[in-house]
Amino acid sequence: MKWLVSLVGAGLVMITLRDLFHTLWHPTRHGGLSRLVMTALWRLARRFRARRRVVGLVGPLAMVTVVSMWAVTVILGWAIVYWPHMPGAFTFSPGSEAAKEPALLDSVYLSLVTVATLGLGDIAPAESWLRLVSPLEALVGFALLTATVSWVLEIYPALTRRRVLAIRLALLRDSGPTTQQIDCTAGALLLDSLATEVVRVRIDFTQYAEAYYFHDGEDHSSLAVMVGYADALARRGQAARRPEVRLAGDLLAGALKDFAAILDQRFLHTGGTPTEVFAAYADDHGRSRAQP
Structure with missing residues (x-):
């Protein structure tokens, strides 16, 4: 059951990466979820009476919304990967109160810290497969930041x-x-x-x-x-x-x-x-x- 939950989290991360790839790097640039978000915001904005002012904000707001969606789903996806194995498969720094917190909260915290490449070190993976998998999240976080900057510049x-x-x-x-x-x-x-x-x-x-x-x-x-x-x-x-x-x-x-x-x-x-x-x-x- 633990592995099934982790696979669900991994699937969520893969869906996000696929959407990011199709939005920014695929030759046809056919984004899935990102395109739906932008279309929905555009149609919603056109219904407002102050049409020109509101519609003028749709482009930048849609980009912020899409990037936020990518970040949240990546963080939640990795947190679901960690969740079934928390706290037994992790080590905690001496004096840390993290082990007393709910496992899901610790998982989200670890995922957020890792994807932001902060490396606080108060929670660290102990099992070998987690020690290999966890750095991948930092790479995904770095790729997400790079993709966001390149998107704006393009x-x-x-x-x-x-x-x-x-x-x-x-x-x-x-x-x-x-x-x-x-x-x-x-x-x-x-x-x-x-x-x-x-x-x-x-x-x-x-x-x-x-x-x-x-x-x-x-x-x-x-x-x-x-x-x-x-x-x-x-x-x-x-x-x-x-x-x-x-x-x-x-x-x-x-x-x-x-x-x-x-x-x-x-x-x-x-x-x-x-x-x-x-x-x-x-x-x-x-x-x-x-x-x-």
């Missing part, structure tokens, strides 16, 4: 790329380029560079799906608003006279179509055209699309 550059594209589109919209300015070599280069940036953002949404749950703030920095203008530029490019401009327009239209497919497949599930997907994207972020 997600914010992705958000920056998305907002840079949105602001660039806003500046183009405000400048109001004419048909002649688009139907030239410079216009072809412009459309081609926009297609490249759209592809980068599309990859960001694939690798960092949690970026979707970050609100961009003002309209001119919101890709959910400005992506409609990119669609209009692509159509103008496709209707141009110069072949290089038409080619660049086709590239931008293809990049936008692929981007819409990712948005719909992973987040929106409308099953509609790219135009309908972009409208749903703007609505989901509490905005209206920019008009061409």
Whole structure:
């Protein structure tokens, strides 16, 4: 029975590590529990009246919630591993009152101290298998800390790329380029560079799906608003006279179509055209699309 309880704890730890791996390191970045938490917080926040303020906190709050969930489940999992063997399989420092405490409390305390790599030493494993297993928890704790830092360092550059594209589109919209300015070599280069940036953002949404749950703030920095203008530029490019401009327009239209497919497949599930997907994207972020 003791070993069965320990196996349950080990299973809980493995589930957490799997979720962490799929959220941060798997090529498709399909997190399980973490994705459910973020989706639930996003949908809950959108129900509040103070929509923009509340939704703006969802991304950072969701990341904190997910990391806290990982930490709690790892601590509880290892505590369940220790619990059936406490206190007989452990040694206690002289004068320690820990042995007089409930076994479950001591197990949680030991797990918390170990995962935080504090190494207080007042409770130490005595049996050989525990002396081998216990340091693994410290390694898991170190991996969790490293993963959290790397997650933060990865997600914010992705958000920056998305907002840079949105602001660039806003500046183009405000400048109001004419048909002649688009139907030239410079216009072809412009459309081609926009297609490249759209592809980068599309990859960001694939690798960092949690970026979707970050609100961009003002309209001119919101890709959910400005992506409609990119669609209009692509159509103008496709209707141009110069072949290089038409080619660049086709590239931008293809990049936008692929981007819409990712948005719909992973987040929106409308099953509609790219135009309908972009409208749903703007609505989901509490905005209206920019008009061409």
